[in-house]
Amino acid sequence: MTNENRNQYDMKSFENLKNDCKKCFGFCCVALYFTTSDGFPTNKEAGKPCMYLQHDFSCVIHDSLIDKGLKGCTVYDCFGAGQKVAQITYNGQDWRKFPESASQMFEVFSIMRQLHEMLWYLSEAILKVTDSVSHDDLESLLIETEGLTCLSASHLIELGTASHRAKVNSLLQKTSELIQTKFPKDQKKSFNRKKTIAGRLDLIGVDLRKFNLVGVDLRGAFLIAADLRQSDLKGTNLIGADLRDTDIRGANLTESLFITQSQVNAAKGDASTMLPIRLDYPKAWIK
Ligand code: SF4
Known part of the structure; x- marks a missing residue:
């Protein structure tokens, strides 16, 4: 792969793994438990909306998070899981309009974030390996993981990510040892x-x-x-x-x-x- 092709591949494969908060329903601002000592604006329980989350799911203080030193908010990354759950799993239905599904949505968000994190690492590993055997192994695990992200909400909840994560971790470890020898x-x-x-x-x-x-x-x-x-x-x-x-x-x-x-x-x-x-x-x- 030339450097130019590699850069194009790099950008393309990570496009859907970046946060797109405008297509999300502020999942991280509701689903997560957070505390001021971790750099969040308030102490709150999981499932309770942050006091700064507006009705349209934007954040009142978004532009001043850095100045206010709210590192918890500025550091957080969902690997694009938020917009996937909002737009694909729940087809644009938000937790305010469907409060009976809210706790299920938050659980699904947490599972989706884990799967998207695995997709991020697998995409990077594919970019870095040069031998075809490792490339094929990584690609098939990437396709399998992508398939899991398209399951329905109830199937995602039943899934349990531990065994899939173990499989991903083991392949990533093997791949990183290979790459490090270079x-x-x-x-x-x-x-x-x-x-x-x-x-x-x-x-x-x-x-x-x-x-x-x-x-x-x-x-x-x-x-x-x-x-x-x-x-x-x-x-x-x-x-x-x-x-x-x-x-x-x-x-x-x-x-x-x-x-x-x-x-x-x-x-x-x-x-x-x-x-x-x-x-x-x-x-x-x-x-
Ligand atoms: S969950 Fe992700 S996409 Fe949604 S608001 Fe938080 S960072 Fe943005």
Whole structure:
């Protein structure tokens, strides 16, 4: 695939996996439980609308979320699950007009978000693998996952995503190991920290600029407030890593593995941060 074709494929395959709040009924503002300590405007129970959600499902304070420091709202990403549930699963019926279906809709939204997250990772893996066997395995799992997202609400609720997620995780892990071999490590400066919290690497607040992180597995690592300025993160596996306030100014993430919009929104970057083409620059970075 040429770089130009790859970029086109990249944009196209992720189009439906990006939030389109105008086609949604504010599911994240109602279905989720949230608290002010997590950067949301209020403490509220799951199923109760946020006090700022308007009748047309827009947010009163949407344009000032960054200024108000409401990180919970600015970081959240549903991977396009919101508009899928609103427009496909429920064919444009909203929870205000059909309150008897509201709790079912919120449950379906949570399942759909998990499936769309899997679609995001599978789409990225397809883009990165070069051998045809892995490509075919990934593509067939992607098609199967897409099929699940088209099930009816009651079938989605019966589904239970655990076994499908396990299948996706196992293939993604195999694929990332394959991809990471393309990025040879520099032994002299290689990264070998072992400290963990609940089995996840603890890199909270660590200055990582002196380490060679190319091709390193940082799956699920706590990178909260770590310093990654100017770091080369080619082939670095960031799936599930906690990037809250991680300084990635000037870092190169164009070929990082499994980075999402939500992680980027949570990090501290600027116009000098290099992102993959499928991810948007957060407004807070380019103010
Ligand atoms: S659930 Fe997704 S699409 Fe809907 S309002 Fe929230 S972020 Fe937007």
